[in-house]
Amino acid sequence: MRISNHPILGKPEEKREVEFTYDGQIMKGLEGEPIAVALKVAGVKIHRYTKKYHKARGIFCAIGRCTDCVMVVDGKPNVRTCITPLKEGMKIQTQYGVAAKES
Amino acid sequence: MTRYDLIIVGAGPAGLSAAIEAAKQGLKVIVFDENAKPGGQLFKQIHKFFGSKEHKAKIRGFKIGEELLKEANDFGVEVVLNAIVIGLYLDKEVTVNINDEIRHYKGDAVIVATGASENMVTFDGWTLPGVIGAGAAQTMMNLHSVRPGNKVLMLGSGNVGLVVSFQLLQAGCEVVALVDAAPKVGGYGVHAAKVARCGVSFYLSHTIIKAEGEECVKGVTIGEVDSRWRLVPGTEKHFEVDTICLAVGLSPMSQLLKMAGCEMKNTPAGYVPKCDETGETNIPGLFAAGDVSGIEEASSAMIEGRIAGLAAAENLGFLDKEELSEKIYELKKALLSLREGMFAPGNRGKAIEKTEEGIDLSINLLKKGYVGETEIERFPGVTRKKGVHPVIECTQNIPCNPCQDVCPKKCIKIGDKITSLPTLDETKECSGCGMCVAACSGQAIFLMNEEFEPGFAAITLPYEFLPLPSKGDKGMALDRSGKEICEAEIIDVKTKQVFDHTHLLTMKVPVNMAGKSRFFVVRRQENE
Numbered sequence: 001m002r003i004s005n006h007p008i009l010g011k012p013e014e015k016r017e018v019e020f021t022y023d024g025q026i027m028k029g030l031e032g033e034p035i036a037v038a039l040k041v042a043g044v045k046i047h048r049y050t051k052k053y054h055k056a057r058g059i060f061c062a063i064g065r066c067t068d069c070v071m072v073v074d075g076k077p078n079v080r081t082c083i084t085p086l087k088e089g090m091k092i093q094t095q096y097g098v099a100a101k102e103s
Numbered sequence: 104m105t106r107y108d109l110i111i112v113g114a115g116p117a118g119l120s121a122a123i124e125a126a127k128q129g130l131k132v133i134v135f136d137e138n139a140k141p142g143g144q145l146f147k148q149i150h151k152f153f154g155s156k157e158h159k160a161k162i163r164g165f166k167i168g169e170e171l172l173k174e175a176n177d178f179g180v181e182v183v184l185n186a187i188v189i190g191l192y193l194d195k196e197v198t199v200n201i202n203d204e205i206r207h208y209k210g211d212a213v214i215v216a217t218g219a220s221e222n223m224v225t226f227d228g229w230t231l232p233g234v235i236g237a238g239a240a241q242t243m244m245n246l247h248s249v250r251p252g253n254k255v256l257m258l259g260s261g262n263v264g265l266v267v268s269f270q271l272l273q274a275g276c277e278v279v280a281l282v283d284a285a286p287k288v289g290g291y292g293v294h295a296a297k298v299a300r301c302g303v304s305f306y307l308s309h310t311i312i313k314a315e316g317e318e319c320v321k322g323v324t325i326g327e328v329d330s331r332w333r334l335v336p337g338t339e340k341h342f343e344v345d346t347i348c349l350a351v352g353l354s355p356m357s358q359l360l361k362m363a364g365c366e367m368k369n370t371p372a373g374y375v376p377k378c379d380e381t382g383e384t385n386i387p388g389l390f391a392a393g394d395v396s397g398i399e400e401a402s403s404a405m406i407e408g409r410i411a412g413l414a415a416a417e418n419l420g421f422l423d424k425e426e427l428s429e430k431i432y433e434l435k436k437a438l439l440s441l442r443e444g445m446f447a448p449g450n451r452g453k454a455i456e457k458t459e460e461g462i463d464l465s466i467n468l469l470k471k472g473y474v475g476e477t478e479i480e481r482f483p484g485v486t487r488k489k490g491v492h493p494v495i496e497c498t499q500n501i502p503c504n505p506c507q508d509v510c511p512k513k514c515i516k517i518g519d520k521i522t523s524l525p526t527l528d529e530t531k532e533c534s535g536c537g538m539c540v541a542a543c544s545g546q547a548i549f550l551m552n553e554e555f556e557p558g559f560a561a562i563t564l565p566y567e568f569l570p571l572p573s574k575g576d577k578g579m580a581l582d583r584s585g586k587e588i589c590e591a592e593i594i595d596v597k598t599k600q601v602f603d604h605t606h607l608l609t610m611k612v613p614v615n616m617a618g619k620s621r622f623f624v625v626r627r628q629e630n631e
Binding site for chain 1: 149
């Protein structure tokens with residue numbers, strides 16, 4: 001998924017690899033990249049399920065406008081993952097309606 | 104409450120340009136932007152811009168963004184990021200959400216340069232993960248170095264759909280189809296042609312019927328529509344894709360202007376404020392610049408921004424009326440020249456059949472994305488000559504002239520009218536330097552030598568993909584539609600800093616294929 005060398009932009013800026021959890025699973029991403037990008041690279045497409053009809057939603061606009069990609073991040077729901085930078089140890093959970101699934 | 108001479112909303116091409124001009128005149132300027140980085144969409148635009156020198160033609164969008172930021176910095180413009188302007192009130196009071204706190208500012212003048220947001224289109228399955236906006240695709244691949252998908256279907260043949268399709272190919276994605284419900288390609292023909300020659304099929308008069316998949320996109324079905332947009336039964340086509348990309352237009356984000364009480368109007372370019380020629384709305388001292396005042400290119404937005412910045416300076420007494428009109432004279436001229444040609448804002452929705460020179464437009468280009476073999480000969484840039492010479496497949500009147508500027512031998516002529524099709528001066532000798540091939544933002548210029556070797560021709564083409572072929576590589580030549588037509592061998596690869604990442608490949612093909620061969624793929628190793 002990552003573009004290691006681009007014909008116009010060249011090699012991407014080097015970033016530190018960090019660990020985070022996605023619904024309890026340990027995953028790796030690059031520090032400072034949007035959470036949504038790290039999840040995409042890890043193969044996660046579904047960010048949340050709608051409250052009423054339980055329909056899957058994922059990245060749509062990728063610039064923080066549409067709010068389709070919101071998830072529960074470090075316990076806070078409705079975080080726009082496409083514009084929120086990934087940090088070491090972040091706890092990221094699929095959002096069901098407006099909350100994480102109760103375990 | 105904090106007071107500024109000028110408050111600008113939006114740090115994109117228009118907002119930054121306005122800030123620079125106003126700061127140059129001595130105004131105390133602050134720019135708010137809701138994003139974490141300034142530059143608006145410029146940093147996602149990796150293609151070379153159209154226009155002429157004063158429009159920064161042949162420079163890639165992200166480089167223009169870097170230049171603007173540097174200039175803004177040099178003139179001491181204050182840019183506040185992650186700052187969402189949530190209100191614009193009477194007397195130009197502005198409320199801004201910064202770190203979840205509402206702060207209150209007042210500007211003696213305000214320029215709104217909020218840009219535009221993407222339009223959406225609904226179809227069965229449109230909310231599935233995997234259906235994304237074209238802007239999202241650009242953001243992922245050009246800012247975050249991640250492919251948005253492996254197999255992508257693009258909906259929309261305007262410039263955004265075409266440019267992003269090409270960028271998807273550059274990022275290593277497969278574009279399985281380019282679909283548009285309109286009967287004709289909406290964007291520049293040259294953008295379409297460079298996508299088509301890579302083998303992407305165009306489906307005009309087609310629309311998406313359904314995005315398939317339970318929880319994410321696994322496929323898509325499209326179908327043909329008739330002249331009244333009704334589906335034609337039995338025309339369904341299915342593609343296996345993991346991503347559907349929507350490029351169906353932009354809408355001005357003019358909400359703040361409406362909120363401030365500006366007189367608004369509905370136009371083909373969106374719901375926009377009524378403005379005078381400097382971008383001033385009916386509220387004195389409140390200006391609009393860039394896409395928020397009507398969707399155009401970033402090149403126009405930058406000029407509109409500069410004009411609005413100067414007009415704001417005049418409004419506050421930093422410039423007198425005469426100085427203002429003197430300063431904006433050249434800018435207005437540059438803006439007008441960008442608004443000429445068949446894609447001019449005034450031509451939206453009009454059916455144009457001939458070029459300004461009276462040549463019939465290529466129908467194949469509008470229907471399939473590439474100029475047909477029998478059509479190409481009628482355009483003035485396509486000539487035959489002994490020895491090496493350029494072949495310019497520029498068939499629409501677009502305001503653009505870098506080819507004329509860069510030719511050291513003055514072989515290429517556009518003239519004073521920037522939208523004219525380039526012609527070749529037969530009395531001048533082409534040196535084969537390839538500057539025009541690399542400078543053409545539409546990648547529509549090729550160098551041809553029909554007498555390279557007995558029975559073989561040499562064709563030089565622009566190439567912006569990886570891996571870059573090397574001299575001696577054998578492969579296939581592709582025609583304008585992307586079909587493999589004959590064997591080809593790379594005989595030269597030119598890479599120069601001045602070409603700015605556009606490499607020049609020269610391939611050898613049988614001479615009878617010279618008129619058709621327009622792209623190259625390395626031969627697939629079947630035994631691997």
